[in-house]
Every structure is written in C-alpha cells, then in structure tokens.
Amino acid sequence: MLCLRNVEYLQNCRKILHSINMTFRDGISYSILGPNGAGKSTIARILMGELKPTSGQIILDGKDITGLSITERAKLGISMAWQEPARYEGITVKDYLTLGGKLKIKEDEIQEVLELVGLSYELYAHRFVDKSLSGGERKRVELASLLLLKPRYAILDEPDSGLDITAKELIERILNYFQKYGTTVILITHHEEIAAKTDFSYFICAGRLVKKGFSHEVVDYYRKTCRRCSFPEG
C-alpha cells in the first residue's frame, strides 16, 4: 500500500499542496482528477521522488520512502509515464522497450503492447526514439514501455494528452492490461470521463483534496460543482 501522509508543497512561498492524504491499495485503479493548475502533476512528481515535499511523508507498506530517489523508488516498483516523454538519439523503439535487450521480452509481447497503444509493430519497432517520432508517437512508446514493465504502481500523467486516438478506448485497454497483472494504476487527468474509468478517485482543486470516493460518485460531484466554479481562474 502506498500513501501520501499530510503532504504539503511550497514553491516560492506559495502553497501548491495543502496537507494531502491519499491511499493507493494494491490492484485497484485510481484517478487524481482536477482542473488545470490544481496540483495533480506536483502530486505525481512527489510520489515518484522527482520533488521532495516541504512537509509530510510518502509511505510504502508502512515504511517511510520520502527520502528515496526516483531510481530507488523505481526499484520498489513505482514507475511513471511522464507527461512529456524523453527523446533518445540512436535508440530504436524496440531497444528502448527492452532496455537495449536487457529485458528478455518475447517479440509477440512487444507487438501486443505496441498495438495496444495504437502503433504497428512492423512500422515502428525499428524506428528511432528521436525527433523523427511525433510527440504523440513518443507518448505512445512511453506508455508501451510502462505496460511492458508491469510495475507494482503505474503513475500515468495525462496519458491521453497529445493523442488523437480515442482516449477513452486507450485508457480502457491500459486499465484492463494492468488489471491482469495486478498493477495499481494512478491516473492523473482533468477529464472526468477518463477518471470515470478508474475504480476510485481523488478530486483536488487549488492544492486541496476536495472529495474522494468511488469514481462514479466523485465524477458526479465534479460535474455538479467544478464546472460551475470559476475559482482557479479567479
């Protein structure tokens, strides 16, 4: 079980997160839903270890992992598909997905995940992960790499941003795939129809946890309240 306990984050004296408490139980899919600027990506970066909270703790199976680096957390099974995936010169998609052949993955599994994210194996496996791939294609490759990894916790930051394929279908396919392998999904989104696909949701606004519960309840609340509120815009 992964938890955020009383997590606060300050940036230039401005409080970005106010005492956030969240629990992520094994094998369940979660969404963190909220409007632009709510603090969703900040939470993802704190979970991943890219940012250190100003106060509060990140607890994994009862142990405090707040001081651990991204690499140390990755070893414990916490991985993330970043909102802006990286580019690498001279590495093919297949090398990228198999960590240069270090991961022993069967060809048909690579094919399965590439097709799941909407890329043809024949057309993409031997392309380079450089600027010749479009932003959307790199995003799909990044998602495919997380799928192959099957981490204990998969954090997906706006997985549908920049993609033209029907986001809802893609998210459904990703959630079904991870469910098969017992991966806990933590999906960051500002689309309530995407959040509705997960089991449980946390709705945050202006750095505060506003509501938590079964996704259909939280989404219902979000539709009734958030759309009528102009708070983040002023």
Ligand SMILES: Nc1ncnc2c1ncn2[C@@H]1O[C@H](COP(=O)(O)OP(=O)(O)OP(=O)(O)O)[C@@H](O)[C@H]1O
């Ligand atoms: N380095 C920084 N310096 C100043 N403010 C920052 C910095 N990083 C984030 N913020 C602010 O923190 C708030 C939360 O940002 P965050 O990226 O976590 O929001 P978000 O909910 O993920 O938004 P979006 O849906 O637009 O990606 C925003 O108001 C943002 O401007």
